[in-house]
Amino acid sequence: MAKGMSDMADRLAPVSADQPATTGSTTPRLLLIDGHSMAYRAFYALPVENFATSTGQPTNAVFGFTSMLANLLRDEEPTHVAVAFDAGRTTFRTERLESYKGNRASTPEPFRGQVDIIRALLATLHVQVLDKPGVEADDILATLTAQARDQGMEVLVCSGDRDTFQLVGPTVTVLYPVRGVSEMSRMTPDAVEAKYGLPPARYPDLAALVGETSDNLPGVPGVGPKTAAKWITQYDGLPGVLENAERITGKAGESLRAHLAQVELNRELNRLLVDVELPVGPEDLAVRPWDRQALHEMLDELEFRTLRDRLFAMLPDETRDERVATAAALDLVQTGDGGLGAWLDARADEVLGLDVRGSGAPARGDAWGVAIADGAGQAVAYDLTAIEPADDAALAAWLGDPDRGKSLHAAKEAWHALDGRGLALRGVRFDTELAAYLCQPDRRAYDLPDLAIGYLRRELSSDAATSAGQGALDLEVDGADEGRRAAVRAAAVRDLVDVLGGEVADRGATTLLTDLELPLQDVLARMERTGIAIDRGYLSSLEQEFDGRVQGAAADAYAVIGREVNLGSPKQLQEVLFDQLGMPRTKRIKTGWTTDAAALTDLFARTGHPFLEHLLAHRDAIRLRQTVEGLLRSVGDDGRIHTTFQQTIAATGRLSSADPNLQNIPIRTEAGRQIRRAFVVGPGYSTLLTADYSQIEMRIMAHLSGDEGLIAAFRSGEDLHSYVGSRVFGVATGDVTPAMRSKIKAMSYGLAYGLSSYGLSQQLAIEVSEASALMTDYFERFGGVRDYLTGVVDEARATGYTATILGRRRYLPDLTSDNRQRRETAERMALNAPIQGSAADLIKVAMLGVDAELTRRGLRSRMLLQVHDELVLEVAEGEREEVESVVRTQMAHAGDGVPGGALDVPLDVSVGVGASWHEAGH
DNA sequence: AATGTAACGTA
DNA sequence: CGTACGTTACATTG
Numbered sequence: 001m002a003k004g005m006s007d008m009a010d011r012l013a014p015v016s017a018d019q020p021a022t023t024g025s026t027t028p029r030l031l032l033i034d035g036h037s038m039a040y041r042a043f044y045a046l047p048v049e050n051f052a053t054s055t056g057q058p059t060n061a062v063f064g065f066t067s068m069l070a071n072l073l074r075d076e077e078p079t080h081v082a083v084a085f086d087a088g089r090t091t092f093r094t095e096r097l098e099s100y101k102g103n104r105a106s107t108p109e110p111f112r113g114q115v116d117i118i119r120a121l122l123a124t125l126h127v128q129v130l131d132k133p134g135v136e137a138d139d140i141l142a143t144l145t146a147q148a149r150d151q152g153m154e155v156l157v158c159s160g161d162r163d164t165f166q167l168v169g170p171t172v173t174v175l176y177p178v179r180g181v182s183e184m185s186r187m188t189p190d191a192v193e194a195k196y197g198l199p200p201a202r203y204p205d206l207a208a209l210v211g212e213t214s215d216n217l218p219g220v221p222g223v224g225p226k227t228a229a230k231w232i233t234q235y236d237g238l239p240g241v242l243e244n245a246e247r248i249t250g251k252a253g254e255s256l257r258a259h260l261a262q263v264e265l266n267r268e269l270n271r272l273l274v275d276v277e278l279p280v281g282p283e284d285l286a287v288r289p290w291d292r293q294a295l296h297e298m299l300d301e302l303e304f305r306t307l308r309d310r311l312f313a314m315l316p317d318e319t320r321d322e323r324v325a326t327a328a329a330l331d332l333v334q335t336g337d338g339g340l341g342a343w344l345d346a347r348a349d350e351v352l353g354l355d356v357r358g359s360g361a362p363a364r365g366d367a368w369g370v371a372i373a374d375g376a377g378q379a380v381a382y383d384l385t386a387i388e389p390a391d392d393a394a395l396a397a398w399l400g401d402p403d404r405g406k407s408l409h410a411a412k413e414a415w416h417a418l419d420g421r422g423l424a425l426r427g428v429r430f431d432t433e434l435a436a437y438l439c440q441p442d443r444r445a446y447d448l449p450d451l452a453i454g455y456l457r458r459e460l461s462s463d464a465a466t467s468a469g470q471g472a473l474d475l476e477v478d479g480a481d482e483g484r485r486a487a488v489r490a491a492a493v494r495d496l497v498d499v500l501g502g503e504v505a506d507r508g509a510t511t512l513l514t515d516l517e518l519p520l521q522d523v524l525a526r527m528e529r530t531g532i533a534i535d536r537g538y539l540s541s542l543e544q545e546f547d548g549r550v551q552g553a554a555a556d557a558y559a560v561i562g563r564e565v566n567l568g569s570p571k572q573l574q575e576v577l578f579d580q581l582g583m584p585r586t587k588r589i590k591t592g593w594t595t596d597a598a599a600l601t602d603l604f605a606r607t608g609h610p611f612l613e614h615l616l617a618h619r620d621a622i623r624l625r626q627t628v629e630g631l632l633r634s635v636g637d638d639g640r641i642h643t644t645f646q647q648t649i650a651a652t653g654r655l656s657s658a659d660p661n662l663q664n665i666p667i668r669t670e671a672g673r674q675i676r677r678a679f680v681v682g683p684g685y686s687t688l689l690t691a692d693y694s695q696i697e698m699r700i701m702a703h704l705s706g707d708e709g710l711i712a713a714f715r716s717g718e719d720l721h722s723y724v725g726s727r728v729f730g731v732a733t734g735d736v737t738p739a740m741r742s743k744i745k746a747m748s749y750g751l752a753y754g755l756s757s758y759g760l761s762q763q764l765a766i767e768v769s770e771a772s773a774l775m776t777d778y779f780e781r782f783g784g785v786r787d788y789l790t791g792v793v794d795e796a797r798a799t800g801y802t803a804t805i806l807g808r809r810r811y812l813p814d815l816t817s818d819n820r821q822r823r824e825t826a827e828r829m830a831l832n833a834p835i836q837g838s839a840a841d842l843i844k845v846a847m848l849g850v851d852a853e854l855t856r857r858g859l860r861s862r863m864l865l866q867v868h869d870e871l872v873l874e875v876a877e878g879e880r881e882e883v884e885s886v887v888r889t890q891m892a893h894a895g896d897g898v899p900g901g902a903l904d905v906p907l908d909v910s911v912g913v914g915a916s917w918h919e920a921g922h
Numbered sequence: 923a924a925t926g927t928a929a930c931g932t933a
Numbered sequence: 934c935g936t937a938c939g940t941t942a943c944a945t946t947g
Contacts (some may be wrong), residue, residue: 566942566943568929568941568942568943569942569943569944570927570928570929570943570944571943571944572943589927589928590927590928591927591928591944594928594929595928595929596928596929596930597929597930619929619930622942623929623930623931623941626940626941626942627931627940627941630940630941646938646939649937649938649939650937650938651937652936652937652938654933654937654938655938656937656938656939657932657938657939658938658939658940659939660939660940661931661932661938661939661940662932663931663932663933663938663939664930664931664932664933664938664939664940665931665932666931666932667931667932668931668932672931697933749935750935751935752935752936753935753936753937754935754936755934755935755936756934756935757934758934759934759935760935762934763935824934828935828936829936829937831936832935832936832937833936833937835936836933836936836937837937839933840937867932867933868932868933868937868938869933870933
């Protein structure tokens with residue numbers, strides 16, 4: 001839902017107006033909204049399936065209405081505001097005419113209840129809500145409009161009912177939604193006149209003649225707006241038209257005469273009441289401050305994230321200062337030149353909040369500001385480009401002292417930023433980003449302002465929100481402001497520690513944070529800082545080679561079809577394949593039919609068309625070239641590539657690698673493997689060493705399931721897939737054919753992903769029935785695996801989460817979804833997460849062990865990369881044997897300390913060495 | 923310019 | 934109709 005919601009937020013963002021709202025005027029401006037009509041519009045404008053809370057409450061109308069309101073408040077800057085609702089279905093109009101609005105379908109189920117939510121939301125915004133039995137919302141609006149106009153107020157009426165056009169005047173504008181609720185047409189007297197050829201007061205005359213389908217009021221057949229306007233002008237209003245009906249010639253006149261009663265009734269019904277008795281007048285509707293706490297709670301319940309930001313971003317500055325009350329209370333201390341040391345020493349035993357402004361890219365970071373906050377509401381901030389030497393020294397000593405505890409948000413970035421200024425960062429006791437990740441691993445981002453909202457109900461100004469990487473422009477503004485913003489961040493971090501620390505503890509993740517993720521963060525920082533050496537010359541020659549292949553394949557492809565197309569455009573390819581060449585359709589995708597490699601290969605097998613061959617070769621070559629070009633761009637001045645290992649991205653607990661991604665360097669094809677030759681041992685070191693776990697996920701499955709057969713397989717030391725194959729097919733291990741083995745291998749791995757028999761049949765190009773039989777046979781021999789897989793899903797459904805061997809949780813609310821697709825996806829996630837996540841836990845433990853042991857032994861060799869089940873190290877002269885032993889030991893024993901003792905299966909590690917990543921691989 | 927989609931590389 | 938990622942180019946949108 002989050003995705004759909006943000007899409008909608010963007011779509012709704014601008015209130016388009018034919019002309020800009022006037023601002024800066026001192027005239028009071030009253031905004032009146034027809035609540036029901038706008039909510040209804042919102043309901044139909046936004047797809048309900050994209051808007052629901054995790055509990056299933058539909059929220060599309062609430063979202064659309066609130067979004068619209070936020071835009072109106074922002075753009076129109078009303079001083080007074082009210083929302084009117086219809087109070088039931090019977091009004092004086094339905095009493096007069098039973099069929100009035102009688103064509104309206106009964107309220108759709110998902111709309112029910114949303115009006116009540118909107119009313120509650122309006123209450124938190126302290127917006128007056130009005131309704132009155134027997135009259136419609138528009139009558140209330142009309143009455144208030146008349147009163148406000150007479151009091152000299154400007155009035156804006158927002159309604160989807162055209163009857164309100166009769167209210168338009170020099171100081172009264174109707175905002176009429178044209179598409180959804182995001183675009184409003186500004187109905188001024190001129191706009192009404194331009195559209196209908198009549199002044200606003202005569203619009204209801206026209207509507208009476210033409211009819212109003214939405215109110216179930218039929219008009220005069222054959223009479224449209226043009227004719228109606230002509231008559232009304234000619235006879236000076238509807239009464240004149242009716243009086244002179246006899247004189248109007250032609251079919252239209254005939255028709256009019258036959259429907260005089262209807263027209264009169266229409267006019268009676270579409271006249272809005274301006275004398276409704278109301279408990280309040282316009283003067284009572286002044287905009288008031290929101291009930292911030294209640295609003296936050298409502299937005300929490302509604303799970304509106306982007307909307308919250310927009311609502312609060314909209315507040316005027318004086319209100320904003322108020323809402324950062326906690327931050328405003330922050331005492332930004334001027335310690336005076338050389339005073340930092342004393343300030344820090346007075347807080348020697350305290351874990352302080354630290355914010356570093358700067359750029360956190362590995363090996364090219366820079367820091368230009370720091371702020372430190374204590375737990376008593378005091379903070380200090382320094383501009384590192386202009387810091388006194390004494391303060392600089394005190395800061396450096398404090399930052400680098402492992403015994404002086406500090407808490408940060410995204411400490412690894414700060415580490416790199418400080419490193420760029422020659423400052424070491426040690427003693428990180430808490431990281432709010434890591435903590436939030438452990439609590440909510442499925443989130444994709446953990447911005448500090450978001451966490452402050454979510455856990456502290458505190459709003460950091462969006463300027464303070466700028467992360468370490470993006471603060472550069474801020475230096476242009478007032479330096480004192482910059483310092484305060486940093487201090488606000490530091491204080492937020494400091495305060496988040498208490499709340500998030502509790503959340504982490506509640507989830508049993510404290511050890512995971514302090515003993516695994518936090519120490520690992522430092523290891524990763526050093527790996528990133530080190531980078532891996534690249535043979536640029538070789539990589540450039542590869543680029544040339546791949547480029548040649550790209551050109552050749554493209555030329556061949558063009559020759560076949562007799563024209564040049566963009567082979568990288570799926571759209572153009574579809575044209576060529578399915579229109580020009582008339583090939584059979586492939587699998588359906590959003591934009592037509594897929595042209596992916598599997599489909600092209602299949603097409604080639606069926607048609608043998610040479611274009612496909614060249615196209616596939618082109619795809620291949622272009623991707624290789626892209627990969628190489630990307631890598632070349634990433635090589636730093638030191639001749640090395642410094643990836644960033646992201647520690648808070650993968651919901652299962654894995655690391656990810658970005659900028660560039662070194663976890664997806666090709667290996668499967670020969671051409672791909674050539675790229676790995678470009679990753680080389682750097683100067684001063686003797687070799688690269690790779691170490692990887694064999695079949696770690698299968699081993700974890702064996703351990704977690706306790707399946708005796710699978711455990712025995714691993715303990716036997718035999719080839720896993722042959723062993724399993726022999727049991728499934730009932731033959732001796734030696735008689736398992738390669739075909740049998742590959743089927744077993746595919747199935748074994750597929751199990752950990754929730755593979756279906758259909759999926760297995762696709763992958764192995766066999767019948768579904770055969771795949772299904774294979775799975776049955778498998779589970780007959782390895783029933784523990786099946787019991788485990790179903791059990792893990794059942795448990796997750798009951799508890800709401802899965803857990804790895806180190807207790808890392810993944811919450812999967814969709815396991816109880818009514819939507820089958822979502823539910824089944826969640827089930828596959830549930831059975832995969834403990835396996836993939838436990839493997840991630842284990843290699844993280846191993847990395848800590850390897851790092852600690854290398855340090856303890858005083859070895860120069862160092863870790864460079866982690867690729868999920870593989871570590872790459874750079875080995876110093878004379879250290880190869882010892883390093884290999886350290887790595888083997890630490891990796892193999894990573895599971896020794898898991899809760900409940902060691903794993904039930906051994907962890908097998910294979911090691912290779914060589915001058916390049918390719919040679920070191922095995 | 924920013925965003926989404928298709929495609930494809932890895933474990 | 935198998936999990937977890939990141940990057941790229943193209944196409945569409947503002």
